[in-house]
Amino acid sequence: MSTPTSTTAWVHKTTIKPTEKFIETLQKQDLPLPTLGPKDVLVRLHAASFNYRDILIPRDQYPFPVNWPLVPMSDGAGEIVAVGPQVKSFAAGDNVMTVFNQEHQAGRHSIVSATSGLGGALHGVLREYAVFPEYGVMKSPKGWTHEQAATLPCAAVTAWNALKDIKAGQSVLVQGTGGVSLFALQFAKAMGAFVVATTSSKAKEEQVKALGADVVINYNETPKWGEVAKKASPRGEGIDVVVEIGGTATLQESFRAVRMEGTIAIIGYRAGPTKDGEKEPGWGEILGSICQMRAIFVGSRAIAEEMVSAIEVAGLKPVVDPKTWTFDEAPQALDWFEQGRHVGKVVIKI
Template identity: 40%
Template sequence: MKQWCISGQWNFSGLALADAPPPDPGPGEILLAMKAVSLNYRDTLMINRGYGKLSGELPLVPLSDGVGEVVALGEGVTGIDMGQRRLPCFNQLWLQGEQHDESWAGTLGGPLDGTARQFMAARANATVPVPQHLSDAEAATLCCAAITAWNALDGIEKGSTVVTQGTGGVSLFALQMAKARGATVIATSSSGEKLERLKDLGADHLLNYREIPDWGKAVLALSEGRGADLVVEIGGGETINQSLRAIRSGGTLSLIGNVSGSVAEINLPHVFMFHKRLIGIATGSVADFRAMMAEISSTGLRPVIDDTVYDFQDLGLGLALKALPQGDHFGKVVVRVD
C-alpha cells in the first residue's frame, strides 16, 4: 500500500509518499480502506514536531482526520459489518467522560500513526459509523474540527446567541451546528467576501473586525445590550478581551485556539464580577462522537468543503499541507485517497 510518512527529520523535507505492507487488524481492531482524509492546522504543526513529546517518534504517518470502509475484522470484533463506512476517532484512548492525561498517547497523526495511508487498523470501539447522507469527502472532515465545535456549543439551544470567529473548520461547524439548533449566530471575519459566504451558511449578523475593531461592543448592540451566550474563541491573545466583552453575564467563552497569540492580558474583575466562564475545548471522546453523529444524522448537516480537492498520490498531500497556512481556502481541505 501507499502511505505518507515523516521520516529522518521533522520538517517538510522529511515528508514523502512511501510503500508499506498493509497492516493486519489485531484483536479488537478493524481494518479500514481509507476513502478520503482532511487537514487540520494541527497537521502542519506536527510535521515540525510542534507538539513536542506529544508528537511521538519518527517515522510517523501524519493526519488525524479520515474515513474508511471496513475490509477486515480482528479477533473478537462483533456488531460491525464489512463494507460499512466508519470514522476512526481522533483520540483512540478517550472513550467517555473526562479526558485523562494518559489518553494523549492515543491521538492519531502523532503520537499514533494517522490517516494518511491507504489502509489503517483502528480500535473497533474507537470508531463510529458515518451518517448515510454524507459523501466520503464530507465524512472525512469530522474527526477534529466538528467534534471540537460540537463540544464548544454545549448547552446552546433555540434562542441562544453565539459568536463565531473567522472561517476555519471549527468556526464553520460551530455556525452550522448552532443554526441547526435554532440559535442566532453573529459571525466575524476580516474579509467581506468570506462574510458573504458566512451569510449564505445562515449567519444572522456579520461583523468585519478590521472595520469594527471594538466588535465586542457591537455584539452587545446586536443583542440589545445583553451580550452573547457563548463565543467560540479561535483568536486567542489579540481577540480574547473583545470576546469577554461580547458575552453576557454568566456567559461562556469556549477557548479552542490561539491563532493571534498565545499570551493575553485579561481584566480579571470583568470576569469574576459578571460570572463569565472560560473553558478550554480540545476535541472529544468516542461517546461524544456517537452523540454528534446522531445529531448530524438528525439535522442533515453537510460539512463545508473547499473547492480544491487534492489527490493522495504524487505531490497532493504535501501541496495541500503547504497551502493550508496561507488561508486562501474556505471550508475543510480534503485529500481523496481511493
C-alpha cells in the first residue's frame, strides 16, 4: 500500500455560538499529511472517544490555548502503518493509543507540555490518518480493541493521576458516572480502596454498584451528601481522596466529605456554577477542613504507561456507552454527548 499524503478529517473552523449545534458547524475536509520524519510514525486511526473538553473547546470555555481551525478530540487509537527510519519502539502493525499532551513525557508540567494537547493546541484524532512523533503514541493495552484503547488517554490517565498515591484500605469518593469517575472507581477498587460514589438516578446507582462501589449516594435525593459520605467512610473519619469533577457546585460537599489531611483532586467543572444565592467555598473551607487541594491536568506519558501496566495486570476493561457511532455520524454524536445522557465513554469508530 502506498503511504497516504492526505486524510479525511472533521474540522471546527472556530468557536461556535451557544445556539449553534455541532451538526451545523463541524465540517468534513481533506487535509494534507506532513511528510513522515525520521522519528515519526503514521497511524491509521480506528477509534476516538469524547471528553467533556471536546464540548468546552468549541464553546469557548476551555482554560488552555487552542489553535483554529482544529481537528477535534484528543483520545484516539489505531494501527501503525509506517515508521520513520530512526523509530525504535514501534513497527508497522503495532496497536497504539495517543499521548494526550504530546510534550508531557514525564515529571512536572511546563508551559511547553501544558500547551501540547491534541484536539486543542494541536490537531486531534477525529480523522483517518495522523502523523505523530514516536513519543506522541504508546502501545495500547494487550488484548484491547481500538474502541477500548481510545477511551484511555484523557479520562483514565486523569483518574489514575488523581489516585496514584492511594493505598489499600483508604477511601475514595467519585462523583457521577462520566468517564473520569468510572475509571477512578475501577482503579480505586483494583487498588483495594473503599469507594463512595454519587450519582443522579436509580438506574445509574445499580451500574456503579455493579462496578464495585461500596456506598452509593443519589445526589438528587441527598443534595447534602458530604456528611453522609464522611460517616460512611471506614471509621467515619472522612474520605482520603475526593475525585472532584463537579466544580464549585459540588466543592462544598467535597469539603464536608474529605478527611483531615485528605486530598481533593480538582479536575473538572461538570456540575457548573453554584445555584443562585449559594456562596462558593474558598479559603475558609480549605483551612477549616485541613485538607490539600491538588489541581490535575491529565498526566504524563510515564503516568499513562504505569496505568496501562496496572490495567493489564488487573484485567480491567473500560465502561463504554452502549450507543456507538460511525465516523460520518461524528457531528450528531457530539450533539448527543453534550446532552450528557451517556454512561462511561462515548466512542466513534473511524
